[in-house]
Amino acid sequence: DQxxxxxxxxxxxxxxxxxxxxxxxxxxxxxYFLWYKKYPAEGPxxxxxxxxxxxxxxxxxxxxFLNKSAKHLSxxxxxxxxxxxxxxxxxxxxxxxxxxxxxxxTRLTVKP
Amino acid sequence: DAGxxxxxxxLIKTRGQQVxxxxxxxxxxxxxxWYQQALGQGPQFIFQYYEEEERQRGNFPDRFSGHQFPNYSxxxxxxxxxxxxxxxxxxxxxxxxxGATGNTIYFGEGSWLTVV
Numbered sequence: 001d002q003x004x005x006x007x008x009x010x011x012x013x014x015x016x017x018x019x020x021x022x023x024x025x026x027x028x029x030x031x032y033f034l035w036y037k038k039y040p041a042e043g044p045x046x047x048x049x050x051x052x053x054x055x056x057x058x059x060x061x062x063x064x065f066l067n068k069s070a071k072h073l074s075x076x077x078x079x080x081x082x083x084x085x086x087x088x089x090x091x092x093x094x095x096x097x098x099x100x101x102x103x104x105x106t107r108l109t110v111k112p
Numbered sequence: 113d114a115g116x117x118x119x120x121x122x123l124i125k126t127r128g129q130q131v132x133x134x135x136x137x138x139x140x141x142x143x144x145x146w147y148q149q150a151l152g153q154g155p156q157f158i159f160q161y162y163e164e165e166e167r168q169r170g171n172f173p174d175r176f177s178g179h180q181f182p183n184y185s186x187x188x189x190x191x192x193x194x195x196x197x198x199x200x201x202x203x204x205x206x207x208x209x210x211g212a213t214g215n216t217i218y219f220g221e222g223s224w225l226t227v228v
Protein backbone atom coordinates (compact mmCIF):
# COMPACT_ATOMS: atom_id res chain seq x y z
CA ASP A 1 0.00 0.00 0.00
CA GLN A 2 1.49 3.26 -1.09
CA UNK A 3 0.51 5.77 1.56
CA UNK A 4 2.81 8.47 0.26
CA UNK A 5 2.87 9.25 -3.44
CA UNK A 6 5.10 11.38 -5.58
CA UNK A 7 3.49 11.24 -8.97
CA UNK A 8 6.21 13.03 -10.88
CA UNK A 9 9.29 10.84 -11.27
CA UNK A 10 11.30 13.71 -12.71
CA UNK A 11 11.35 17.48 -12.99
CA UNK A 12 13.64 19.76 -14.96
CA UNK A 13 13.93 23.49 -14.32
CA UNK A 14 16.22 26.32 -15.34
CA UNK A 15 18.70 27.75 -12.87
CA UNK A 16 17.21 30.68 -10.99
CA UNK A 17 13.61 29.58 -11.51
CA UNK A 18 11.30 27.98 -8.97
CA UNK A 19 11.18 24.20 -8.49
CA UNK A 20 7.94 22.76 -7.14
CA UNK A 21 7.88 19.16 -6.00
CA UNK A 22 4.57 17.62 -5.02
CA UNK A 23 3.54 14.86 -2.65
CA UNK A 24 0.21 13.31 -1.70
CA UNK A 25 -0.62 11.04 1.22
CA UNK A 26 -3.58 8.90 2.16
CA UNK A 27 -3.13 8.07 5.85
CA UNK A 28 -4.95 10.51 8.14
CA UNK A 29 -2.73 9.44 11.04
CA UNK A 30 0.25 11.15 9.46
CA UNK A 31 0.92 14.46 11.14
CA TYR A 32 4.59 15.11 10.55
CA PHE A 33 6.05 15.46 7.10
CA LEU A 34 9.61 15.61 5.89
CA TRP A 35 11.57 16.12 2.72
CA TYR A 36 14.85 14.36 2.12
CA LYS A 37 17.38 14.95 -0.64
CA LYS A 38 19.49 12.12 -2.00
CA TYR A 39 22.61 12.32 -4.13
CA PRO A 40 23.92 9.19 -5.88
CA ALA A 41 25.93 6.88 -3.61
CA GLU A 42 24.80 8.77 -0.50
CA GLY A 43 22.07 8.22 2.03
CA PRO A 44 19.05 10.56 2.15
CA UNK A 45 19.78 13.90 3.80
CA UNK A 46 17.14 15.71 5.83
CA UNK A 47 16.07 18.93 4.16
CA UNK A 48 12.99 20.40 5.82
CA UNK A 49 9.95 19.29 7.78
CA UNK A 50 6.51 20.49 8.76
CA UNK A 51 4.10 19.59 11.50
CA UNK A 52 0.41 19.23 10.78
CA UNK A 53 -0.35 22.21 13.00
CA UNK A 54 1.29 24.45 10.42
CA UNK A 55 0.61 25.06 6.76
CA UNK A 56 3.98 26.52 5.84
CA UNK A 57 7.57 26.20 6.95
CA UNK A 58 10.43 28.11 5.41
CA UNK A 59 14.18 27.58 5.60
CA UNK A 60 16.23 29.75 3.30
CA UNK A 61 15.49 28.87 -0.30
CA UNK A 62 13.28 25.96 0.74
CA UNK A 63 9.62 26.22 1.70
CA UNK A 64 7.23 23.39 2.43
CA PHE A 65 3.49 23.90 2.16
CA LEU A 66 0.95 21.57 3.72
CA ASN A 67 -2.73 21.30 2.74
CA LYS A 68 -4.24 18.89 5.26
CA SER A 69 -7.71 18.86 3.76
CA ALA A 70 -6.28 17.81 0.41
CA LYS A 71 -3.64 15.56 2.01
CA HIS A 72 -1.07 17.29 -0.14
CA LEU A 73 2.26 18.91 0.46
CA SER A 74 4.75 20.59 -1.77
CA UNK A 75 8.36 21.70 -1.63
CA UNK A 76 9.32 24.97 -3.27
CA UNK A 77 12.93 25.78 -4.05
CA UNK A 78 13.60 29.40 -4.99
CA UNK A 79 15.87 30.18 -6.71
CA UNK A 80 16.88 26.76 -7.98
CA UNK A 81 20.60 26.07 -8.30
CA UNK A 82 22.46 23.33 -10.22
CA UNK A 83 23.63 21.89 -6.89
CA UNK A 84 19.99 21.20 -6.04
CA UNK A 85 19.95 18.46 -8.70
CA UNK A 86 19.17 15.29 -6.76
CA UNK A 87 16.35 12.90 -5.96
CA UNK A 88 13.86 14.36 -3.47
CA UNK A 89 11.84 12.08 -1.23
CA UNK A 90 8.72 13.06 0.61
CA UNK A 91 8.15 11.21 3.89
CA UNK A 92 5.38 11.14 6.46
CA UNK A 93 4.85 9.63 9.89
CA UNK A 94 2.48 9.73 12.84
CA UNK A 95 3.61 11.88 15.76
CA UNK A 96 3.93 8.92 18.14
CA UNK A 97 6.46 6.84 16.27
CA UNK A 98 9.25 6.90 13.72
CA UNK A 99 7.66 4.56 11.19
CA UNK A 100 8.21 6.85 8.23
CA UNK A 101 6.62 6.16 4.89
CA UNK A 102 8.40 7.45 1.82
CA UNK A 103 7.27 8.38 -1.64
CA UNK A 104 9.09 6.97 -4.65
CA UNK A 105 11.02 10.18 -5.16
CA THR A 106 11.27 12.91 -7.78
CA ARG A 107 14.50 13.44 -9.66
CA LEU A 108 15.12 17.17 -9.95
CA THR A 109 17.50 18.47 -12.61
CA VAL A 110 18.44 22.13 -12.51
CA LYS A 111 19.98 23.27 -15.77
CA PRO A 112 22.57 26.08 -15.82
CA ASP B 113 30.97 14.31 14.83
CA ALA B 114 30.61 10.96 13.09
CA GLY B 115 27.33 10.49 11.34
CA UNK B 116 25.60 7.17 10.74
CA UNK B 117 28.08 4.64 9.43
CA UNK B 118 27.25 1.40 7.67
CA UNK B 119 29.24 -1.61 6.53
CA UNK B 120 29.87 -3.15 4.13
CA UNK B 121 29.14 -0.64 1.38
CA UNK B 122 28.69 -3.28 -1.31
CA LEU B 123 28.33 -7.03 -1.26
CA ILE B 124 27.22 -9.85 -3.50
CA LYS B 125 25.51 -12.96 -2.17
CA THR B 126 24.07 -16.08 -3.69
CA ARG B 127 20.39 -16.96 -3.45
CA GLY B 128 19.72 -18.94 -0.28
CA GLN B 129 22.65 -17.50 1.63
CA GLN B 130 22.49 -15.32 4.70
CA VAL B 131 23.79 -11.76 5.09
CA UNK B 132 24.58 -9.46 8.02
CA UNK B 133 24.72 -5.69 7.64
CA UNK B 134 26.06 -3.39 10.33
CA UNK B 135 25.26 0.12 11.47
CA UNK B 136 26.68 2.57 13.99
CA UNK B 137 24.30 5.40 14.86
CA UNK B 138 25.14 9.07 14.97
CA UNK B 139 26.75 10.16 18.23
CA UNK B 140 24.10 10.78 20.87
CA UNK B 141 21.45 8.70 19.12
CA UNK B 142 19.97 5.61 20.74
CA UNK B 143 17.43 4.45 18.18
CA UNK B 144 18.20 2.65 14.94
CA UNK B 145 15.83 1.96 12.07
CA TRP B 146 16.45 -0.08 8.94
CA TYR B 147 15.03 0.61 5.51
CA GLN B 148 15.13 -1.24 2.20
CA GLN B 149 15.28 0.84 -0.97
CA ALA B 150 14.75 -1.00 -4.21
CA LEU B 151 15.69 0.63 -7.50
CA GLY B 152 13.28 3.37 -8.48
CA GLN B 153 11.44 3.28 -5.15
CA GLY B 154 11.53 5.14 -1.90
CA PRO B 155 12.92 3.59 1.27
CA GLN B 156 10.61 1.06 2.94
CA PHE B 157 10.63 0.67 6.71
CA ILE B 158 11.85 -2.73 7.90
CA PHE B 159 12.06 -2.31 11.68
CA GLN B 160 13.27 -0.13 14.51
CA TYR B 161 15.41 -0.96 17.53
CA TYR B 162 15.48 0.88 20.83
CA GLU B 163 16.90 -0.32 24.15
CA GLU B 164 18.09 -3.47 22.40
CA GLU B 165 14.55 -4.49 21.45
CA GLU B 166 12.58 -4.44 18.24
CA ARG B 167 9.98 -1.73 18.80
CA GLN B 168 8.25 -1.49 15.47
CA ARG B 169 8.19 -3.58 12.35
CA GLY B 170 7.14 -2.94 8.78
CA ASN B 171 5.69 -5.41 6.34
CA PHE B 172 8.72 -7.67 5.99
CA PRO B 173 8.93 -11.47 6.52
CA ASP B 174 10.64 -13.13 9.44
CA ARG B 175 13.67 -13.78 7.24
CA PHE B 176 14.57 -10.22 8.17
CA SER B 177 15.81 -9.95 11.73
CA GLY B 178 17.96 -7.61 13.67
CA HIS B 179 19.79 -6.86 16.82
CA GLN B 180 20.86 -3.83 18.79
CA PHE B 181 23.89 -3.85 21.04
CA PRO B 182 24.44 -1.97 24.33
CA ASN B 183 26.49 0.67 22.47
CA TYR B 184 23.38 1.31 20.28
CA SER B 185 24.94 -0.15 17.13
CA UNK B 186 22.78 -2.54 15.19
CA UNK B 187 22.82 -5.44 12.77
CA UNK B 188 20.35 -6.44 10.09
CA UNK B 189 20.26 -10.12 9.19
CA UNK B 190 18.54 -11.56 6.17
CA UNK B 191 18.23 -15.33 5.83
CA UNK B 192 17.44 -17.46 2.79
CA UNK B 193 18.19 -14.63 0.40
CA UNK B 194 15.97 -14.16 -2.61
CA UNK B 195 16.77 -12.34 -5.82
CA UNK B 196 14.17 -9.76 -4.80
CA UNK B 197 16.19 -8.88 -1.71
CA UNK B 198 18.66 -7.06 -3.94
CA UNK B 199 18.45 -3.44 -2.81
CA UNK B 200 20.10 -0.61 -0.95
CA UNK B 201 19.73 -1.15 2.79
CA UNK B 202 19.70 2.08 4.75
CA UNK B 203 20.26 2.51 8.43
CA UNK B 204 18.82 5.57 10.14
CA UNK B 205 19.31 6.82 13.68
CA UNK B 206 17.51 9.20 15.98
CA UNK B 207 17.64 10.14 19.66
CA UNK B 208 14.29 8.63 20.51
CA UNK B 209 11.89 6.05 19.12
CA UNK B 210 9.02 8.51 19.32
CA GLY B 211 8.08 10.72 16.45
CA ALA B 212 8.53 13.94 18.37
CA THR B 213 8.61 17.03 16.21
CA GLY B 214 12.18 17.95 15.47
CA ASN B 215 13.45 14.47 16.22
CA THR B 216 15.17 14.25 12.92
CA ILE B 217 16.20 10.92 11.54
CA TYR B 218 19.64 10.75 9.96
CA PHE B 219 20.58 8.17 7.35
CA GLY B 220 23.78 6.37 6.57
CA GLU B 221 25.05 5.93 3.02
CA GLY B 222 23.65 2.44 2.82
CA SER B 223 24.80 -1.05 1.97
CA TRP B 224 24.23 -2.25 -1.56
CA LEU B 225 23.22 -5.90 -1.57
CA THR B 226 23.12 -7.85 -4.82
CA VAL B 227 21.70 -11.37 -4.74
CA VAL B 228 22.63 -13.56 -7.70
